[in-house]
Amino acid sequence: MAFRTSTARKLASSLICNSRPLTAKRNIALLSKVSSQPLRSSTQVTAIRGVKQIKFNGVDSETVYERSDWPKEKLQDYFKNDTLAMIGYGSQGYGQGLNMRDNGLNVIVGVRKDGASWKAALEDGWVPGKNLFDVKEAIQKGTYIMNLLSDAAQSETWPEIKPLLTKGKTLYFAHGFSPVFKDLTKVEPPKDIDVILVAPKGSGRTVRSLFKEGRGINASYAVWNDVSGKAHEKAQALAVGVGAGYIYQTTFEKEVNSDLYGERGCLMGGIHGMFLAQYEVLRENGHSPSEAFNETVEEATQSLYPLVGKYGMDYMYDACSTTARRGALDWYPVFKKALKPVFEDLYASVKNGSETQRSLDFNSQPDYREKLESELVTIRNMEIWKVGKEVRKLRPENN
Numbered sequence: 001m002a003f004r005t006s007t008a009r010k011l012a013s014s015l016i017c018n019s020r021p022l023t024a025k026r027n028i029a030l031l032s033k034v035s036s037q038p039l040r041s042s043t044q045v046t047a048i049r050g051v052k053q054i055k056f057n058g059v060d061s062e063t064v065y066e067r068s069d070w071p072k073e074k075l076q077d078y079f080k081n082d083t084l085a086m087i088g089y090g091s092q093g094y095g096q097g098l099n100m101r102d103n104g105l106n107v108i109v110g111v112r113k114d115g116a117s118w119k120a121a122l123e124d125g126w127v128p129g130k131n132l133f134d135v136k137e138a139i140q141k142g143t144y145i146m147n148l149l150s151d152a153a154q155s156e157t158w159p160e161i162k163p164l165l166t167k168g169k170t171l172y173f174a175h176g177f178s179p180v181f182k183d184l185t186k187v188e189p190p191k192d193i194d195v196i197l198v199a200p201k202g203s204g205r206t207v208r209s210l211f212k213e214g215r216g217i218n219a220s221y222a223v224w225n226d227v228s229g230k231a232h233e234k235a236q237a238l239a240v241g242v243g244a245g246y247i248y249q250t251t252f253e254k255e256v257n258s259d260l261y262g263e264r265g266c267l268m269g270g271i272h273g274m275f276l277a278q279y280e281v282l283r284e285n286g287h288s289p290s291e292a293f294n295e296t297v298e299e300a301t302q303s304l305y306p307l308v309g310k311y312g313m314d315y316m317y318d319a320c321s322t323t324a325r326r327g328a329l330d331w332y333p334v335f336k337k338a339l340k341p342v343f344e345d346l347y348a349s350v351k352n353g354s355e356t357q358r359s360l361d362f363n364s365q366p367d368y369r370e371k372l373e374s375e376l377v378t379i380r381n382m383e384i385w386k387v388g389k390e391v392r393k394l395r396p397e398n399n
């Protein structure tokens with residue numbers, strides 16, 4: 001796909017390189033930086049300390065909190081009498097745990113002894129008896145119990161965990177899955193303790209890498225029980241503690257429904273299906289694997305999606321060639337019409353608990369890791385992803 005003019009091409013490449021944006025209105029980040037200024041007729045952002053109120057198209061005001069509202073010293077002071085017990089050390093445990101440790105908070109890890117996570121925690125410098133314990137001991141020591149077990153394991157271990165959640169402790173989740181689908185998971189949080197959620201919008205590896213770069217992942221937060229009257233504040237502070245850059249408020253229900261829907265749709269399942277469909281048709285029409293990959297994945301991820309991420313799809317229509325623009329304008333409604341019913345089915349399947357049931361059934365099997373691995377091997381062996389490895393080697397930075 002070609003950018004419209006050489007100026008647009010130069011601008012596009014400079015934008016990818018993090019320089020100044022084409023126009024301020026394209027930089028969505030600015031929405032949260034400008035105080036009390038009506039940006040577009042339908043958007044209003046009001047700043048109160050680090051807290052921003054965003055009202056968009058008449059939708060109820062969304063409150064956004066920023067890391068600047070919780071500097072490190074304030075965080076350390078806020079949690080000075082607390083022990084943050086992180087239960088589980090998988091993807092999120094790793095990212096959130098190390099970030100909290102680097103933020104100078106009193107964090108301990110609780111995992112089953114001698115499992116894969118125990119070994120990983122040792123490698124990351126957690127010390128048995130000091131800040132690494134088995135699950136039960138960590139929960140007993142903790143004032144905040146951060147349940148970062150896999151969602152299936154949260155359900156499986158709940159009968160042992162629940163009696164340890166005594167009055168005064170705060171229960172934390174990174175996903176609304178367990179309490180929202182409590183009829184299926186059997187995870188029913190005690191009514192006499194604060195229950196909060198912080199859901200980073202990305203993998204634990206990204207939670208960690210963005211923190212190390214001095215940036216911060218975006219995250220949502222929600223409150224299930226507010227017994228102390230301080231549950232909102234606790235969640236906002238802890239979100240910054242685990243490495244969030246900014247946090248927006250949601251509910252447990254909205255978090256789980258949007259998250260399960262998104263990962264099955266545009267974030268992973270849907271985009272993978274679309275890549276495969278486009279690639280296969282190119283191959284069936286005589287295009288080489290490399291050309292099919294370049295036109296499907298490489299150009300998307302290396303050239304276009306970063307621009308969409310930075311300035312939006314509307315920017316793409318301004319910046320691309322007239323030919324590309326005409327084609328995209330004609331075809332996006334066709335794709336939307338074909339796909340919308342699929343998304344409607346998907347949302348219904350999330351909302352009625354089918355996706356949760358499927359996840360619990362599959363991920364509770366003793367041999368789920370082996371079964372998962374065999375499905376992943378099938379994906380790794382697909383031509384598209386094998387040729388991708390070769391194409392990526394051609395990038396100058398990989399030579």
Ligand SMILES: NC(=O)c1ccc[n+]([C@@H]2O[C@H](COP(=O)([O-])OP(=O)(O)OC[C@H]3O[C@@H](n4cnc5c(N)ncnc54)[C@H](OP(=O)(O)O)[C@@H]3O)[C@@H](O)[C@H]2O)c1
Nearest residue numbers: 088089090091092115116117148149150153174175202203
């Ligand atoms: N991954 C993401 O991108 C992401 C993003 C946002 C939120 N979340 C949420 O964060 C939470 C944690 O997710 P995750 O991806 O970090 O999980 P994960 O990588 O699958 O971690 C699983 C952890 O659960 C432990 N575990 C599994 N079965 C167990 C059992 N029967 N008894 C005791 N421990 C058991 C594992 O320990 P062993 O090593 O001993 O098996 C490991 O420490 C979930 O609620 C998830 O939905 C995840």
